[in-house]
Amino acid sequence: MLEADILIAGAGPAGATAALNLAASHRVLLVDRLAAPAQRIGESLPPAAGRLLADMGLLDAFIGQRHARYVGNRALWNGEQTEHHFLRDPDGHGWHLARAQFDTLLRAEARRRGAALLAPASVHAIAATDDGWHVTLRMAHGEVAARARIVIDASGRGALLARKLGARRQRLDRLACTWLYGQDQQDTETGFSRIEACEHGWWYSAPLPEQRRVLAFHTDADLAPSIGLRDAAALLDAARALPALGPLLARSGFTTEAQASATTAHSAMLERPAGAGWLTAGDAAISFDPLSSQGIFNALYTGLAAAEAAERMLGGDTAAADGYCQEVAAIGAAYQRHLAYCYGQERRWPNAEFWRRRHATA
Numbered sequence: 105m106l107e108a109d110i111l112i113a114g115a116g117p118a119g120a121t122a123a124l125n126l127a128a129s130h131r132v133l134l135v136d137r138l139a140a141p142a143q144r145i146g147e148s149l150p151p152a153a154g155r156l157l158a159d160m161g162l163l164d165a166f167i168g169q170r171h172a173r174y175v176g177n178r179a180l181w182n183g184e185q186t187e188h189h190f191l192r193d194p195d196g197h198g199w200h201l202a203r204a205q206f207d208t209l210l211r212a213e214a215r216r217r218g219a220a221l222l223a224p225a226s227v228h229a230i231a232a233t234d235d236g237w238h239v240t241l242r243m244a245h246g247e248v249a250a251r252a253r254i255v256i257d258a259s260g261r262g263a264l265l266a267r268k269l270g271a272r273r274q275r276l277d278r279l280a281c282t283w284l285y286g287q288d289q290q291d292t293e294t295g296f297s298r299i300e301a302c303e304h305g306w307w308y309s310a311p312l313p314e315q316r317r318v319l320a321f322h323t324d325a326d327l328a329p330s331i332g333l334r335d336a337a338a339l340l341d342a343a344r345a346l347p348a349l350g351p352l353l354a355r356s357g358f359t360t361e362a363q364a365s366a367t368t369a370h371s372a373m374l375e376r377p378a379g380a381g382w383l384t385a386g387d388a389a390i391s392f393d394p395l396s397s398q399g400i401f402n403a404l405y406t407g408l409a410a411a412e413a414a415e416r417m418l419g420g421d422t423a424a425a426d427g428y429c430q431e432v433a434a435i436g437a438a439y440q441r442h443l444a445y446c447y448g449q450e451r452r453w454p455n456a457e458f459w460r461r462r463h464a465t466a
């Protein structure tokens with residue numbers, strides 16, 4: 105039987121952040137089904153994240169990883185070309201991450217500060233006990249039992265533990281993403297993310313470290329089959345025909361290096377992100393539309409906030425869960441307002457199903 109004060113399901117940005125903030129003063133067991141972080145989409149980190157990383161004592165190690173500078177966004181939205189440069193942002197520039205390295209740094213820091221990491225191990229079942237939780241973990245050699253006073257669900261969009269505890273997850277739309285990685289032959293516009301709206305959704309592209317580039321298309325999952333952009337060749341052809349992204353890909357000599365991948369990318373939130381003896385953090389609490397580029401920042405922020413709430417719970421503060429729920433609800437409300445505003449700005453295709461749905465909720 106493994107014993108911990110806090111068991112954290114998921115060692116992504118949210119779980120690792122919660123762990124590294126709790127490990128100095130508590131027994132923390134951090135569990136992830138992956139032995140090591142995998143390469144995955146989600147790489148634009150806004151400037152304000154630098155302040156959070158500095159507050160947690162991580163900025164020097166992070167800067168040492170040499171992620172690419174993210175200096176601003178260029179968009180073609182509602183027929184208008186716009187540029188937002190971070191030049192005037194008090195936090196300076198952001199970063200286009202080598203994502204697996206970033207996630208590895210957070211995991212390693214959690215261990216260095218004293219958290220026990222169990223990976224690969226999947227959280228399988230949970231039951232309440234008199235003084236906390238009994239959690240069943242699945243590992244390659246069989247099941248392992250763990251006991252903890254508090255559990256934090258940082259398992260990502262699946263919100264696996266919270267749902268096992270009865271929390272209901274509300275999905276706000278059906279957004280999905282198809283993407284591919286490739287190589288730029290020339291560095292054409294260092295540091296800018298690109299967004300471009302089209303009739304059935306929107307495109308995103310960003311330069312990554314080592315002159316790599318990600319190219320992604322977003323539409324609703326039920327509309328995707330009729331649009332037929334699931335394979336790499338179709339995706340690239342469609343991108344090359346776009347008025348702004350097409351010329352950029354031609355100038356940079358972009359070539360693809362892999363198959364296209366697809367994932368869900370909808371907004372969702374739990375009706376209640378915490379309760380007696382349990383908390384959620386990151387995507388498990390709120391999943392963001394990638395248009396916002398807020399997912400990783402939110403994972404760091406709520407990972408830290410969940411760690412603080414866990415401290416209060418361990419100290420006997422019975423209002424800690426409610427306080428945390430209010431904090432997450434405020435983030436969710438601001439996010440929904442901002443997202444509705446952004447989608448509401450694109451008015452060229454009022455009869456296209458993708459935009460009709462967004463305008464109906466704006």
Ligand SMILES: Cc1cc2nc3c(=O)[nH]c(=O)nc-3n(C[C@H](O)[C@H](O)[C@H](O)COP(=O)(O)OP(=O)(O)OC[C@H]3O[C@@H](n4cnc5c(N)ncnc54)[C@H](O)[C@@H]3O)c2cc1C
Nearest residue numbers: 114116117118137146147148226227259260386387399400
């Ligand atoms: C298409 C797309 C593009 C995106 N682009 C951006 C972007 O540009 N910028 C940005 O900030 N964000 C972006 N995001 C969002 C960002 O990637 C997430 O918000 C972020 O990864 C959330 O971190 P997390 O730690 O909450 O969850 P995750 O990173 O998903 O980590 C969850 C962890 O839990 C583990 N896990 C799951 N189930 C179990 C289990 N049963 N037992 C044990 N472990 C388990 C997983 O292995 C994983 O390591 C994007 C998302 C999508 C879908």
